[in-house]
Amino acid sequence: MKIAEFSVKNYQFTIIIFVMVLAIGLNSLFNMPRGEDPTFKSPQFGVVVVYPGTSPTDMEELVVDPLEEKLNELDNVKKIRTDIDDGLAVLRVEFTYDSDPDKKYDEVLREINNIRGSLPEGILSLEVQKFTPSDVNILQVALLSETAPYRDLEKQAEELQERLVKIKSLKNVDTWAYPQQQVRVSVDLGKMASYRIGLNKVLGAIQSENANIPGGSIEMGTKKFNVKTSGDYASIEEIRNTVIQSSTGQTIYLKDIADVNFDYEEESYVARLNGKRAVFVTASQKDGMNIYQVRDQVNPVLEEFQKTLPASIKYEKSFDQSESVSHRLSGFTRDFGIAIFLVLLTLLPLGFRASVVVMISIPLSLAIGLALLDFAGFSINQLSIVGLVVALGLLVDDSIVVVENIARFLRMGYNRKDAAIEATKQIGVAVLGCTATLIFAFLPLMFLPEAAGDFIRSLPMAVVTTVLASLFVSLTIVPFLSSLILKEEEHEEGNIFLRGLKRLIGGSYRRLLHRAIARPITTLLVALAIFVGSLALVPTVGFSLFPRSDKPQFLITVETPLGTSLYETDRIARDVEKVLASKKGLQNFATNVGRGNPRIYYNVIQKNEAANFAEIFVQLKDMPLKEIESFVDELRLQFNEYPNAKIQVKQFEQGPPIEAPIAIRIFGDNLDSLRSLAFQVENILKTTPGTIYVENPLTTLKTDLQVKINKDKAGIMGIPVSEVDRTIRMGIAGLPVGIYREDNGDEYQINVSLPRGKRQTMKAFDQMYVSANSGALVPLKQLADVQLKASPTFIRHYDKDRFVTVSAFVQTGYLTSNVTNEILAKLDNFRFPEGYHYGAAGELESREESFGGLGTIVIVTVFGILAILILEFKTFKSTLIVLSVIPLGIIGAVLMLLFTGNSFSFTATIGLIALVGIEIKNSILLVDYTNQLRANGMSLDDAIQEAGETRFVPIILTTLTAIGGLMPLVLENSPLYSPLALVIIGGLISSTLLTRIVTPVLYKLLPPKVEVQPVAA
Structure with a gap:
C-alpha cells in the first residue's frame, strides 16, 4: 500500500508523527475524566403532591387523574407511574431515552404550573423533582458524638458544608440526620x-x-x-x-x-456509624471531573476541618469513592502488565527484533485510542478500561500479521525496505478488511439503546478507537520500524520457536488437513453436529442481564409493619448492628433509621422518610466475590426469621436501576380484587425455587x-x-x-x-x-x-391504570432468567378474572428494553460486513466461506460458559458479538491468501494446503495474543467482565482449531472464481 511506502521512505515525517501521537495520548491519559462507573442521562422526573387529610381515592380523583392526563399530553412520554397514599401522591414521569432531560424538565414544570390553579386549594405543596444519575455521592463523612447536643453537631456539619461548597468540582453538598x-x-x-x-x-x-x-x-x-x-x-x-x-x-x-x-422538631431520621450517633455530610462531583483531582482538592479541606472540631465530636470518613476507583484502576494497571507480558510471550516465534516492533505498536495504538476516546467525550472508568484490555489482545493482530509477512519476505531474499513495502502491500487489503469487519462487529454495541447502552458504550468505543489506531500504526509505523530493525539475514525457516511451531504444524496439522480435504462432506457433518450440540446446551447455560456487583459493599434494609414507631424500628436496627459488630472483615457500617442511606451507588435511589424503615450501608475489607456472597448468605440466614420485621441483605446490581430482578405487575380496577390477586401471585413466587425476599406491598394494611x-x-x-x-x-x-x-x-x-x-x-x-x-x-x-x-389501601397507577407489583430477589446459585421463566409458566396457567391481567417487569423488562432496538442495528451490521467482504473478495462464495467461521466460535463460547458456571449475561453477549469480528478477521487472512495463491497459478488443493500452513502461524500468534491479553480479565473473576473474556477465549480456541479444518474443506467444496494472473514474460 502506498501509505506504507510513504512511511518507509519518509522516515523524518514518520518520526514526527510517532512523537506527536505519543504526546497526545499521554496528555489524554493524564487529563481524561476518571470515575468508577460510566455516566448516563435520565429523562425522568418526579411530581410530589402533599394534600393533608385526603384519602387515596379522593387524591386519585381530585389530583392524580388531572395531573396524569395533563402530563400524558407531552411528547415522547414513555410511562407514568404513580403511588397514592393518604395525603400524598408521587408521580414518576419517564420519557423516551433519547429525549433531552433539560428540555423535558422545563416542559413538565410548565404543565404543572399551568394546571396548578385548577387543583384543590388545600394542596400544601406541589413540586417537580429531577433525577440525575450523576448525583451519586463520592464522599460521605460522619461527625460522631454520644454526648454533644444536636445543635453542636448541626453547627459543625454546616461549617463543613460551607467549606466543601467552595470547591468548584463538587455539587450537592448536603447534611443529614439531625432534627431541625x-x-x-x-x-x-x-x-x-x-x-x-x-x-x-x-x-x-x-x-x-x-x-x-x-x-x-x-x-x-x-x-x-x-x-x-x-x-x-x-x-x-x-x-x-x-x-x-x-x-x-x-x-x-x-x-x-x-x-x-x-x-x-420530632426526630424522623436517626443515623449512626459503627453504632455511634452521627450526622452525615455528603457531596457529589460535577460531570466531566477527574475523581483524583477532586480528591486532591477535598482532602486538604477535610484535614483542616478536623483540626477545628471540639473534643466532644469525632470525625470519620465513612465512604470515599476515590479509594474504590483507585483500587479498581490499580488492579487494571496490574492486569495490563500481566496482559503485556503474556502478549510478549506469544511473540517469541517472531524473534526478538520482530517482537520489539510489535511491542512498540502497543503504546502507540493505546495512545491514539485514548486520544480518540477523549475526543469523543468518554471517561476512564471500569468499562472503558475493560475495553482497552480487550483491545490489547486485538491491537497487536494487525502488527503481527504485517511483521510476520515482512519477516517472510526477508527470508525470501528481499532487502529490508523492499520487504517492508512489498509485504505490507500484499497483506494490506486483508488487514484493512479484517479491521473493518471487526469494527462493524462492535457497531451494535456502540448503538445499543436505553440506559444499558449508555452504561456499556465506553467499552466498545474503547475497542473501536484502539483497533482503528492499530490499523494506522500497522500500515505506517510498523513497516517503517521493520525496515530499520529487522535483520536481512534470517534463517530460511525462522528462529527456533518458529521452526518448532512449523514442525508441529507439519507433523500434525498437515496430515489432518489432508484427510479432511479427502473427506469434505464427513468433515462438515461432524462440525455441524458439534455446533448443533452446543446450541442444545444454551438453555442449560441460561440468560441474565447484568450480574451482581463485585464491590465489597451491600445494603441491609429493615422494614417493620406499617405504623411502627421510629424508635421501635431503631431498636431492631441496633440488633442488626450487634450482629455486624461481631463479624470479621468489616470496614464500617452506616445506619440510617427513618430514611435510606444517602445515595452512594449509581442505580440505587435514596428512600424517602418512613418511620418503619431503616437501611444499613455495609462496607467490607477487600475480599473475593465468593467470600462476599458467602458473607451475605450467612447474614441472610441469621436475619431470615427475625420476629415482627423484614430484614433483607441486598448486594448491589450492575446496570440500569430496576425495582427487583423479578417483578410481576397485576392490573385491574377494583382495589379489593387486586389485593386478593396479589396474595395469590405472592404465593406463586414464594413456592418457586430460587426466590428470596418476596415482596407484596398489600400484605398488611395500616x-x-x-x-x-x-x-x-x-x-x-x-x-x-x-x-x-x-x-x-x-x-x-x-x-x-x-x-x-x-x-x-x-x-x-x-x-x-x-x-x-x-x-x-x-x-x-x-x-x-x-x-x-x-x-x-x-x-x-x-x-x-x-x-x-x-386506613384505605394505597393506590398505584401505571400509565393511568391501577396496578400492584409483587417482586422477588434471586438466591445465590440460581439464574434470574430460569426462575423468571418458571414463574411466568405458572402465571400463564393461572386464571385471572375478566378485566385483570399481569405484566412482567424487573430484569425481563429491562432486557427487552436494552436489546429491543438491537434488531435494526444487527441487520445494518450484517449487511455492512457482507458489503466489506464482497468488496474485498468480489465473490459470494468467498464471503460465505469467511462467514462459516461464526458457528465454530459459538461452540467454544457456549462450552466455556457452561464449564465456568456463567450465563449469557449482557457482557457475555457483548463478548459473543466481538468474537464474530475477531473470527472473521482470522478467516479473511486464510481465504485471501488462498485466492492469491490460486491467482498465481497454483492448483486448488495445493493452494488450500499451502495457505493453511502458511497462514497458520500468524493466525495462531494473533489468537494467542488475544487470549493472553484477555487472561487477566478472567483471573479477576469479575461477574461483570470475566464472562466477556471467557466467551472470546472459548470461541477463539474452538474457531482456531476447527476453522483451520472446516474453512479449507468448505473452500474446496465451493471454490470461488479467481482470475489467474498472466505470467510475466
Whole structure:
C-alpha cells in the first residue's frame, strides 16, 4: 500500500508523527475524566403532591387523574407511574431515552404550573423533582458524638458544608440526620381556659407581632430615608412578652400561658456509624471531573476541618469513592502488565527484533485510542478500561500479521525496505478488511439503546478507537520500524520457536488437513453436529442481564409493619448492628433509621422518610466475590426469621436501576380484587425455587387513629369543625406560625404545640381544649371519640391504570432468567378474572428494553460486513466461506460458559458479538491468501494446503495474543467482565482449531472464481 511506502521512505515525517501521537495520548491519559462507573442521562422526573387529610381515592380523583392526563399530553412520554397514599401522591414521569432531560424538565414544570390553579386549594405543596444519575455521592463523612447536643453537631456539619461548597468540582453538598431546631411555644390549655383565651387569639397575636411590614420612605431635603417599623422578633424574650390579651387593667403575656424555648422538631431520621450517633455530610462531583483531582482538592479541606472540631465530636470518613476507583484502576494497571507480558510471550516465534516492533505498536495504538476516546467525550472508568484490555489482545493482530509477512519476505531474499513495502502491500487489503469487519462487529454495541447502552458504550468505543489506531500504526509505523530493525539475514525457516511451531504444524496439522480435504462432506457433518450440540446446551447455560456487583459493599434494609414507631424500628436496627459488630472483615457500617442511606451507588435511589424503615450501608475489607456472597448468605440466614420485621441483605446490581430482578405487575380496577390477586401471585413466587425476599406491598394494611367528631354537639356549642381539626393538629404535630431570625441570619420556625417530650403520646388527647365562639374552652373528649381504623389501601397507577407489583430477589446459585421463566409458566396457567391481567417487569423488562432496538442495528451490521467482504473478495462464495467461521466460535463460547458456571449475561453477549469480528478477521487472512495463491497459478488443493500452513502461524500468534491479553480479565473473576473474556477465549480456541479444518474443506467444496494472473514474460 502506498501509505506504507510513504512511511518507509519518509522516515523524518514518520518520526514526527510517532512523537506527536505519543504526546497526545499521554496528555489524554493524564487529563481524561476518571470515575468508577460510566455516566448516563435520565429523562425522568418526579411530581410530589402533599394534600393533608385526603384519602387515596379522593387524591386519585381530585389530583392524580388531572395531573396524569395533563402530563400524558407531552411528547415522547414513555410511562407514568404513580403511588397514592393518604395525603400524598408521587408521580414518576419517564420519557423516551433519547429525549433531552433539560428540555423535558422545563416542559413538565410548565404543565404543572399551568394546571396548578385548577387543583384543590388545600394542596400544601406541589413540586417537580429531577433525577440525575450523576448525583451519586463520592464522599460521605460522619461527625460522631454520644454526648454533644444536636445543635453542636448541626453547627459543625454546616461549617463543613460551607467549606466543601467552595470547591468548584463538587455539587450537592448536603447534611443529614439531625432534627431541625425550632422555637417551641408549649401552651398550657388549662391556663388558657382560666383566662378564657382561645387558640385563635394566641396564634393571631404571635403572627401579628412577628409581621415585618415595610414603612416606605420619606425625603428630607436632598436625602431619602427608608422607614423601618417594629419588624420581626429580635429575641426569645420578645416572643415570651407577646401580648395575648389586655382588658380591665390586666395584660396577659404569652409567657403567662406558655413556655417558650428552643427545642428540636420530632426526630424522623436517626443515623449512626459503627453504632455511634452521627450526622452525615455528603457531596457529589460535577460531570466531566477527574475523581483524583477532586480528591486532591477535598482532602486538604477535610484535614483542616478536623483540626477545628471540639473534643466532644469525632470525625470519620465513612465512604470515599476515590479509594474504590483507585483500587479498581490499580488492579487494571496490574492486569495490563500481566496482559503485556503474556502478549510478549506469544511473540517469541517472531524473534526478538520482530517482537520489539510489535511491542512498540502497543503504546502507540493505546495512545491514539485514548486520544480518540477523549475526543469523543468518554471517561476512564471500569468499562472503558475493560475495553482497552480487550483491545490489547486485538491491537497487536494487525502488527503481527504485517511483521510476520515482512519477516517472510526477508527470508525470501528481499532487502529490508523492499520487504517492508512489498509485504505490507500484499497483506494490506486483508488487514484493512479484517479491521473493518471487526469494527462493524462492535457497531451494535456502540448503538445499543436505553440506559444499558449508555452504561456499556465506553467499552466498545474503547475497542473501536484502539483497533482503528492499530490499523494506522500497522500500515505506517510498523513497516517503517521493520525496515530499520529487522535483520536481512534470517534463517530460511525462522528462529527456533518458529521452526518448532512449523514442525508441529507439519507433523500434525498437515496430515489432518489432508484427510479432511479427502473427506469434505464427513468433515462438515461432524462440525455441524458439534455446533448443533452446543446450541442444545444454551438453555442449560441460561440468560441474565447484568450480574451482581463485585464491590465489597451491600445494603441491609429493615422494614417493620406499617405504623411502627421510629424508635421501635431503631431498636431492631441496633440488633442488626450487634450482629455486624461481631463479624470479621468489616470496614464500617452506616445506619440510617427513618430514611435510606444517602445515595452512594449509581442505580440505587435514596428512600424517602418512613418511620418503619431503616437501611444499613455495609462496607467490607477487600475480599473475593465468593467470600462476599458467602458473607451475605450467612447474614441472610441469621436475619431470615427475625420476629415482627423484614430484614433483607441486598448486594448491589450492575446496570440500569430496576425495582427487583423479578417483578410481576397485576392490573385491574377494583382495589379489593387486586389485593386478593396479589396474595395469590405472592404465593406463586414464594413456592418457586430460587426466590428470596418476596415482596407484596398489600400484605398488611395500616391502622390509624381516627378522631370522630360529633358535629351536632360542636354546632350547638358554636365550634367549627375546622377549629377542632386545627386544635388536634396543634396538639399532635404543632402549628407553624412564623419564622424567628437571629442576627447572624439563622432562621427557626416558631411552632405552637402542647407540652411534650421527644414524641407525643395518647395523653395528648386528654389535654386538648377547643375554643368556642363564646370564648369558652371545651375539652376535646366532650366533642369527639378516638377510634382505631384500618386506613384505605394505597393506590398505584401505571400509565393511568391501577396496578400492584409483587417482586422477588434471586438466591445465590440460581439464574434470574430460569426462575423468571418458571414463574411466568405458572402465571400463564393461572386464571385471572375478566378485566385483570399481569405484566412482567424487573430484569425481563429491562432486557427487552436494552436489546429491543438491537434488531435494526444487527441487520445494518450484517449487511455492512457482507458489503466489506464482497468488496474485498468480489465473490459470494468467498464471503460465505469467511462467514462459516461464526458457528465454530459459538461452540467454544457456549462450552466455556457452561464449564465456568456463567450465563449469557449482557457482557457475555457483548463478548459473543466481538468474537464474530475477531473470527472473521482470522478467516479473511486464510481465504485471501488462498485466492492469491490460486491467482498465481497454483492448483486448488495445493493452494488450500499451502495457505493453511502458511497462514497458520500468524493466525495462531494473533489468537494467542488475544487470549493472553484477555487472561487477566478472567483471573479477576469479575461477574461483570470475566464472562466477556471467557466467551472470546472459548470461541477463539474452538474457531482456531476447527476453522483451520472446516474453512479449507468448505473452500474446496465451493471454490470461488479467481482470475489467474498472466505470467510475466
